[in-house]
Amino acid sequence: MSKEIRINAFAIFSPSHLSAGLWRHPRDKSVDYNQIETWTELALILERGKFDGLFLADGISLYDTYGGSAASSIRTGAQFPKLDPLLLVPALAQVTKHLGFGVTSSVSYEAPYLFARRMSTLDHLSKGRAGWNIVTSFGDAGSRALGQERARPHDDRYDLADEYMEVVYKLWEGSWRDDAIRRDRVSGVFSDPEGIDFIHHHGRHFDVDALHVSEPSPQRTPLLYQAGASARGRDFSARHAECVFLSAPSKRVIRDTVSDVRRRAAALGRNPGDILFFMLMTVIVGRTDEEAQAKLADYRRYASEEGTLTLFSGWTGIDLSQYRPEDPLSYIKNEGMQSTIEGFTIADPDRVWTVREVAEHAAIGGKGPLVVGSPARVADEMQAWLQETGADGFNLGYALMHESFSDFVDLVVPELQRRGVYKQDYRPGTLREKLFPALGAKLPASHPAAAFRHAPRE
Amino acid sequence: MSKEIRINAFAIFSPSHLSAGLWRHPRDKSVDYNQIETWTELALILERGKFDGLFLADGISLYDTYGGSAASSIRTGAQFPKLDPLLLVPALAQVTKHLGFGVTSSVSYEAPYLFARRMSTLDHLSKGRAGWNIVTSFGDAGSRALGQERARPHDDRYDLADEYMEVVYKLWEGSWRDDAIRRDRVSGVFSDPEGIDFIHHHGRHFDVDALHVSEPSPQRTPLLYQAGASARGRDFSARHAECVFLSAPSKRVIRDTVSDVRRRAAALGRNPGDILFFMLMTVIVGRTDEEAQAKLADYRRYASEEGTLTLFSGWTGIDLSQYRPEDPLSYIKNEGMQSTIEGFTIADPDRVWTVREVAEHAAIGGKGPLVVGSPARVADEMQAWLQETGADGFNLGYALMHESFSDFVDLVVPELQRRGVYKQDYRPGTLREKLFPALGAKLPASHPAAAFRHAPRE
Numbered sequence: 001m002s003k004e005i006r007i008n009a010f011a012i013f014s015p016s017h018l019s020a021g022l023w024r025h026p027r028d029k030s031v032d033y034n035q036i037e038t039w040t041e042l043a044l045i046l047e048r049g050k051f052d053g054l055f056l057a058d059g060i061s062l063y064d065t066y067g068g069s070a071a072s073s074i075r076t077g078a079q080f081p082k083l084d085p086l087l088l089v090p091a092l093a094q095v096t097k098h099l100g101f102g103v104t105s106s107v108s109y110e111a112p113y114l115f116a117r118r119m120s121t122l123d124h125l126s127k128g129r130a131g132w133n134i135v136t137s138f139g140d141a142g143s144r145a146l147g148q149e150r151a152r153p154h155d156d157r158y159d160l161a162d163e164y165m166e167v168v169y170k171l172w173e174g175s176w177r178d179d180a181i182r183r184d185r186v187s188g189v190f191s192d193p194e195g196i197d198f199i200h201h202h203g204r205h206f207d208v209d210a211l212h213v214s215e216p217s218p219q220r221t222p223l224l225y226q227a228g229a230s231a232r233g234r235d236f237s238a239r240h241a242e243c244v245f246l247s248a249p250s251k252r253v254i255r256d257t258v259s260d261v262r263r264r265a266a267a268l269g270r271n272p273g274d275i276l277f278f279m280l281m282t283v284i285v286g287r288t289d290e291e292a293q294a295k296l297a298d299y300r301r302y303a304s305e306e307g308t309l310t311l312f313s314g315w316t317g318i319d320l321s322q323y324r325p326e327d328p329l330s331y332i333k334n335e336g337m338q339s340t341i342e343g344f345t346i347a348d349p350d351r352v353w354t355v356r357e358v359a360e361h362a363a364i365g366g367k368g369p370l371v372v373g374s375p376a377r378v379a380d381e382m383q384a385w386l387q388e389t390g391a392d393g394f395n396l397g398y399a400l401m402h403e404s405f406s407d408f409v410d411l412v413v414p415e416l417q418r419r420g421v422y423k424q425d426y427r428p429g430t431l432r433e434k435l436f437p438a439l440g441a442k443l444p445a446s447h448p449a450a451a452f453r454h455a456p457r458e
Numbered sequence: 459m460s461k462e463i464r465i466n467a468f469a470i471f472s473p474s475h476l477s478a479g480l481w482r483h484p485r486d487k488s489v490d491y492n493q494i495e496t497w498t499e500l501a502l503i504l505e506r507g508k509f510d511g512l513f514l515a516d517g518i519s520l521y522d523t524y525g526g527s528a529a530s531s532i533r534t535g536a537q538f539p540k541l542d543p544l545l546l547v548p549a550l551a552q553v554t555k556h557l558g559f560g561v562t563s564s565v566s567y568e569a570p571y572l573f574a575r576r577m578s579t580l581d582h583l584s585k586g587r588a589g590w591n592i593v594t595s596f597g598d599a600g601s602r603a604l605g606q607e608r609a610r611p612h613d614d615r616y617d618l619a620d621e622y623m624e625v626v627y628k629l630w631e632g633s634w635r636d637d638a639i640r641r642d643r644v645s646g647v648f649s650d651p652e653g654i655d656f657i658h659h660h661g662r663h664f665d666v667d668a669l670h671v672s673e674p675s676p677q678r679t680p681l682l683y684q685a686g687a688s689a690r691g692r693d694f695s696a697r698h699a700e701c702v703f704l705s706a707p708s709k710r711v712i713r714d715t716v717s718d719v720r721r722r723a724a725a726l727g728r729n730p731g732d733i734l735f736f737m738l739m740t741v742i743v744g745r746t747d748e749e750a751q752a753k754l755a756d757y758r759r760y761a762s763e764e765g766t767l768t769l770f771s772g773w774t775g776i777d778l779s780q781y782r783p784e785d786p787l788s789y790i791k792n793e794g795m796q797s798t799i800e801g802f803t804i805a806d807p808d809r810v811w812t813v814r815e816v817a818e819h820a821a822i823g824g825k826g827p828l829v830v831g832s833p834a835r836v837a838d839e840m841q842a843w844l845q846e847t848g849a850d851g852f853n854l855g856y857a858l859m860h861e862s863f864s865d866f867v868d869l870v871v872p873e874l875q876r877r878g879v880y881k882q883d884y885r886p887g888t889l890r891e892k893l894f895p896a897l898g899a900k901l902p903a904s905h906p907a908a909a910f911r912h913a914p915r916e
Contacts, residue, residue: 023643023648024643026643031641031643034673036551036552074649074651074654075646075647075648075650075651076646080671081673083575083578083579087545087576087579088548089545090494090546090548090549091548091549091552094494094553110572111569111604111605113603117518118545121545124492124541125492125545125549144667145571145666146569147665183489185482185484185489188482188534190473190535191538192532206605209602213520213538213541214539215492
């Protein structure tokens with residue numbers, strides 16, 4: 001097989017994700033986003049299509065930039081309401097065998113000790129299919145919900161994130177030796193106290209004196225995803241991430257980020273091939289180009305301009321309700337944010353975008369490319385994006401729940417398989433082993449987590 | 459039907475709960491406690507037996523009193539390791555239709571805003587079958603894991619707990635009006651911003667300015683369990699709890715607590731009948747008394763004295779490794795603890811217990827009564843305990859996973875049904891409606907949570 005294309009579904013535990021307003025479409029299932037059946041049905045579709053994983057976004061902050069309040073987000077259902085995605089995993093792991101799970105959780109909010117146990121539990125329950133999308137939270141609304149005055153400045157957040165990683169690595173990798181768990185019915189030893197250490201962490205942000213109360217899960221450290229686009233974020237990715245998620249409408253931006261992060265990783269002593277890059281893409285496929293275009297036209301009738309600009313304002317920190325539709329985004333700046341204005345202006349050197357164009361383009365699929373056409377056209381485009389960027393696969397957004405995914409599974413997956421660029425079946429083993437067949441279930445020795453491991457017993 | 463007996467299974471996400479060492483029994487399934495199949499199988503047994511719920515204990519503190527370290531707990535598997543029980547619920551809700559879930563979570567560790575979303579999510583995913591066992595944490599080991607210097611003094615913990623309840627009530631009951639959620643495909647309104655309020659809480663322990671990011675779940679506030687035995691704990695129960703869990707080996711203790719909590723509840727303006735009392739009991743049943751006694755003798759061969767004393771030392775804060783087996787517990791005191799020495803000495807005015815007797819008695823079923831016999835004998839005992847105490851039902855501990863529960867379902871449940879004191883089938887509706895047929899899915903107006911509700915819209 002040529003280089004294998006990796007595919008995650010990209011979703012959120014909310015009535016809409018990157019296609020605001022499409023929950024109104026009569027065939028869309030998002031209005032039942034809070035019913036477990038909606039998600040088990042989706043997971044079964046994804047596993048039928050041999051998707052590598054389901055990547056679940058999250059964030060407790062509100063989209064409250066547009067118009068200066070959360071009202072438009074609430075009204076249009078633009079990522080609101082939003083439930084806790086961690087709790088989907090046990091139920092979805094229960095109905096699937098191979099599908100991986102990448103769940104977003106913020107180092108700004110969750111106590112590392114409790115979070116470490118939670119992820120270990122997920123990894124046990126899913127038999128090694130748990131992944132964590134590490135985020136630092138940017139929204140003030142989330143901070144106020146947690147009684148923190150404001151979100152931390154950007155670089156501070158990454159310092160905290162680095163320390164958080166150190167704490168959880170110590171718990172996941174360092175607290176238990178491999179041979180500490182015994183289950184020995186004869187001697188009556190369930191675990192060997194000699195093989196379990198308390199970790200003692202005293203840092204700027206965290207103090208933890210504890211042993212890890214979970215025995216080692218199949219992967220120990222869950223598969224690590226990250227999505228930071230800033231220089232500091234790329235550095236964090238290069239250090240910690242096994243999978244990096246990128247969203248931009250320009251191949252050049254993706255390509256530059258991929259090569260920059262790989263370079264940084266190599267400089268840190270990691271194998272650049274130990275990082276997989278997933279780029280955001282939304283696909284609308286039909287049996288023919290015409291059928292696909294007709295679907296797109298149908299979907300667009302349900303898109304919400306208000307919802308789209310609400311999301312975009314949230315991402316950029318710029319209240320786009322203050323601008324005219326024909327204003328070019330290039331003159332709109334917000335120095336303080338990790339702005340995804342970058343993704344459309346500074347970072348898209350190929351063209352200038354207006355507010356209206358953003359609203360139209362981003363209405364289906366947000367910041368990523370939207371690919372519309374026959375299975376062959378979609379497969380061509382996907383291959384071209386990977387070839388020209390050096391990325392490894394896609395986080396596939398959706399227009400409709402679940403139609404976008406079932407269409408992809410029924411039409412595009414067979415085409416990719418015919419081309420020899422997509423798996424015919426899952427590999428055995430944990431999520432890490434499925435994605436990195438050359439590595440084992442645990443992080444490789446070149447990963448910084450390995451520094452916190454026990455030396456083997458003498 | 460006469461007064462209906464309520465039954466929960468009482469378990470923990472760990473290789474042993476209240477019967478230390480019995481994981482060594484060849485028929486016990488506890489060594490696979492970290493496999494999801496172990497739990498789905500259990501849930502199906504419980505639902506077959508029409509159990510009201512599965513009550514899951516938890517706590518991140520270690521049993522580190524006995525011998526001055528956690529070594530004995532680790533070695534004997536006495537509530538160690540211990541995974542996060544919240545994450546079992548989505549998978550178990552997925553394979554059942556009626557079984558309720560009571561999950562322990564501590565107000566000392568989890569941020570109320572995140573916890574409120576988590577419980578709302580569970581209540582959505584289980585279609586209204588989520589319950590919360592409210593605990594305040596007493597262990598220093600847990601505090602050190604969270605970077606808190608020591609556990610708070612006892613009464614302080616309850617002050618914090620009262621404030622925590624206020625925060626979560628505001629989020630669950632006060633943030634959304636009933637009619638704020640629309641899902642209106644025609645108007646495009648998913649939720650009505652006019653119907654959703656930010657809550658503003660500024661207290662001694664918590665500052666929360668936020669709206670609840672979850673739409674109201676079927677029960678809004680999950681079913682509230684509590685287990686405090688101290689005066690302050692009883693007061694908390696009387697104020698907040700819908701189900702109270704009691705564990706003591708003496709009918710008199712149970713009876714006094716039941717009537718005291720009911721009296722306190724009435725004084726607070728609640729209907730004393732709106733609180734159900736579940737008492738700990740462990741049952742070993744056979745087709746005949748002889749068969750049951752033979753089972754008990756077989757089980758006892760696997761009990762761990764070290765594990766039992768480890769648990770008991772943890773509950774009482776007294777290192778029982780320092781005493782001789784024949785020492786009476788009545789002279790051993792620990793003023794600082796909510797000591798369950800009470801449960802065997804002060805609180806069991808009927809007899810004096812020695813260290814050895816505690817180890818033997820508590821080896822199977824911990825602090826509660828152990829009932830052994832034929833279905834008729836067990837049913838007689840259960841009815842007597844309820845009649846003489848005023849309690850409503852049982853949290854049933856187990857000797858063996860899953861044998862204790864399947865034996866109970868196969869042998870005792872039909873006997874109780876024959877006697878007309880146990881349901882033939884589940885009632886429809888949420889967990890709250892199943893347990894309180896006279897009430898609705900939401901908390902009644904007499905509950906303090908109701909004070910935080912919106913007035914109806916004019």
